[in-house]
Amino acid sequence: MLRRKTIPILAAFxxxxxxxxxxxEDGSGDLLRLDRGAVILAHTGQYDEEFPANALIDGRLRDxxxxxxxxxxxxxxxxxxxxxxxxxxxRRLVVDNRDNDEMQYPGISAKEVRFSASTESHTGPWTPMxxxxxxKFERAEKVLEKPVAAHWLKVEVLSNHGxxxxxxxxxxxxxxxPLGDPPAGxxxxxxxxxxxxxxxxxxxxxxxxGCYELDKGYVYGITDxxxxxxxxxxHRGEERGTxxxxxxxxxxxxxxxxxxxxxxxxxxxxxxxxxxPIGCDPVTAAAGVGFTAGELAAGNE
Numbered sequence: 001m002l003r004r005k006t007i008p009i010l011a012a013f014x015x016x017x018x019x020x021x022x023x024x025e026d027g028s029g030d031l032l033r034l035d036r037g038a039v040i041l042a043h044t045g046q047y048d049e050e051f052p053a054n055a056l057i058d059g060r061l062r063d064x065x066x067x068x069x070x071x072x073x074x075x076x077x078x079x080x081x082x083x084x085x086x087x088x089x090x091r092r093l094v095v096d097n098r099d100n101d102e103m104q105y106p107g108i109s110a111k112e113v114r115f116s117a118s119t120e121s122h123t124g125p126w127t128p129m130x131x132x133x134x135x136k137f138e139r140a141e142k143v144l145e146k147p148v149a150a151h152w153l154k155v156e157v158l159s160n161h162g163x164x165x166x167x168x169x170x171x172x173x174x175x176x177x178p179l180g181d182p183p184a185g186x187x188x189x190x191x192x193x194x195x196x197x198x199x200x201x202x203x204x205x206x207x208x209x210g211c212y213e214l215d216k217g218y219v220y221g222i223t224d225x226x227x228x229x230x231x232x233x234x235h236r237g238e239e240r241g242t243x244x245x246x247x248x249x250x251x252x253x254x255x256x257x258x259x260x261x262x263x264x265x266x267x268x269x270x271x272x273x274x275x276x277p278i279g280c281d282p283v284t285a286a287a288g289v290g291f292t293a294g295e296l297a298a299g300n301e
Contacts, residue, residue: 030173032057037085037226039246044078049265056172061099063263064170078157086182087151094173095134107162110134110169117150191276194269198278211285218285237289
């Protein structure tokens with residue numbers, strides 16, 4: 001069994017007001033970050049919600065991906081499709097294995113990781129970029145001999161360091177500079193059918209307010225139209241936390257949610273057609289957790 005993280009119990013939890021964590025517009029900083037607008041569109045598997053694929057691009061070494069549960073002994077390749085917020089000229093790639101279960105499960109760290117790029121679509125065609133040789137307990141960086149333009153990346157884990165069941169990676173990174181402005185995105189407001197049921201997001205400027213049917217939850221925060229930095233509150237205000245969700249060009253919303261600062265799971269789903277009904281509204285949801293609709297969202301301006 002892979003290890004379980006210890007979640008501290010806090011005596012009190014103050015309501016957080018989330019703020020953007022975007023990298024510099026000149027492209028400096030890691031491009032493979034949820035808060036930068038990178039989003040995983042597809043992957044071959046993950047061990048469970050505690051070791052999700054999204055942990056590869058959350059910018060935190062403490063959270064990492066582990067491959068899916070195995071029924072047959074033997075290494076199996078894994079792959080991921082990642083969309084960037086725009087096209088970049090990629091110059092460097094990184095596979096970071098510094099914080100995973102290598103000590104407890106020798107050989108579990110990813111070894112050969114192949115990166116390919118596309119500027120046309122998330123289904124290719126794919127241009128080879130490089131194979132990065134992941135190292136145990138280390139961060140492995142590869143400078144490309146020739147920079148490659150990419151709007152979508154295909155990342156394939158071709159081998160690990162010998163573990164016969166599982167593979168892990170702490171973080172993936174990419175560096176380069178933008179080739180033009182971000183393309184026009186999907187209208188961010190609307191109803192999404194997610195793994196936690198329907199979610200309504202109402203967007204006014206950079207402010208977001210909404211609700212979800214499960215547990216009569218209320219959400220508020222900010223967005224740039226692609227990245228949502230949200231706070232969620234439910235169970236009459238007794239449970240609350242944050243989330244970072246990214247809306248892709250394919251109308252797919254994907255990200256992570258946190259409670260008491262700890263990764264608690266993935267939150268993902270597809271945007272539904274306009275005027276799709278939902279069994280909640282922000283006014284009632286806000287009142288149900290002890291607030292007036294609009295007052296929390298206004299604090300994000």
